[in-house]
Each structure stands twice: as structure tokens, then as C-alpha cells.
Amino acid sequence: MPHHPHRRALLLGAAGFALTALTYRAKAQSEVVQGRLIFAGDAKIPKGRITISLSNPGQSGTSDPALEFDLISTGRAKRIDFTLSSAALSALSPTLQVVARLERADGWLIARGSTKLPAGSPLHITLNQVMY
Numbered sequence: 001m002p003h004h005p006h007r008r009a010l011l012l013g014a015a016g017f018a019l020t021a022l023t024y025r026a027k028a029q030s031e032v033v034q035g036r037l038i039f040a041g042d043a044k045i046p047k048g049r050i051t052i053s054l055s056n057p058g059q060s061g062t063s064d065p066a067l068e069f070d071l072i073s074t075g076r077a078k079r080i081d082f083t084l085s086s087a088a089l090s091a092l093s094p095t096l097q098v099v100a101r102l103e104r105a106d107g108w109l110i111a112r113g114s115t116k117l118p119a120g121s122p123l124h125i126t127l128n129q130v131m132y
Contacts, residue, residue, distance in 0.1 A: 032083060032084070032085045033083070033084040033085075033117070033118075033122070033123060034081070034082075034083055034122040034123070035052075035081070035082045035083070035084060035098070035122060035123030035124070035125065036079055036080070036081050036082075036122065036123065036124055036125070037050065037071075037079060037080045037081075037082065037100055037113070037125050037126075037127060038078065038079050038124070038125075038126055038127070039078070039111065039126070039127050040111075040126055040127065040128045040129060042078065043078070044075060044076060044077065044078050045073045045075070045077055045078065045079075045080060045102070045127065046073065046075055046102065046104075046110050046111070047073055047074060047075030047104075048072075048073055048075075048102050048103050048104045048105065048110055049070055049071070049072060049073075049102070049103050049105075050070065050071040050072070050073055050080070050100055050101065050102050050103075050127075051068060051069075051070050051100070051101045051103070052068065052069055052070075052071065052082065052084070052098060052099070052100050053068040053098075053099050053101075054068075054096050054097070054098055054099070054117065055096065055097055055099050056095060056096055056097070073102065084098070084123075095116075096116070096117045097114045097115065097116055097117065098114060098115055098116075098117055098123055098125065099112070099113075099114040100112065100113045100114065100125045100127060102127055109130050110129065110130060111127035111128055111129050111130055112127065112128060112130055113125040113126050113127040113128055
């Protein structure tokens, strides 16, 4: 029976393709971070717009607008669940913080909270009332 070098190359190529597909799927899943917002004292989150962004606490002006999004609080919920999903999340620095800001309709800041971006675990951000 003759030896077929093409068969070996075909099998190695198929195995490489399967490994690449599994690696891509694992990477895609790691780019999604689940999170939960609560208000201090286990109170209902006041009515307003919540802006969630990523920033580097050691550098000013490092918030990336592409990684910023808004949620709306109706004033009736004690917690708001959200998902951060972006291809850029996999390349972020571990020193980055997730910052949540709650503002009234007139633009006044009501509450703020932040936490470090954890590796592989959900985010928990407590919004603390801002004192003027």
C-alpha cells in the first residue's frame, strides 16, 4: 500500500483549524463581562440616566467613548443588571476601573460608584450618593 503524504497534511490542517476555532470561541466569550448596580443602603436606585464607562485612575482623560454606554433608571428597581460586551475588553489593562455615574434629567450628579475590572468574575458596583 503506497504512503500518502497528502492525507497526513490534511489531518494536521484539520486539527489546526479545530484548535483555532476553539481558541477563537474562548476569546470571544472572555470579551463579555456581566455586572450589577445597586444603591448604597440597599435602597431603590433613583430615577435618572446612568453612564457606565472605563477609565484609568492614574491618568486623566483616559475614558474611551467607544466603551461607554447609558442605562435608564426608572426609580423603582433596587438593582440593575448589565453586560459589557466589546472586542476591546480583551486588550484592556487590569488597572482600569468601571465607573458608574447617575445623573438627573437636568444633568446634576446624584450618585457615583466604581470598581476595578475583574478578570473572569462579575462586576458589582455600589452607587453612593454625592454630597454637595
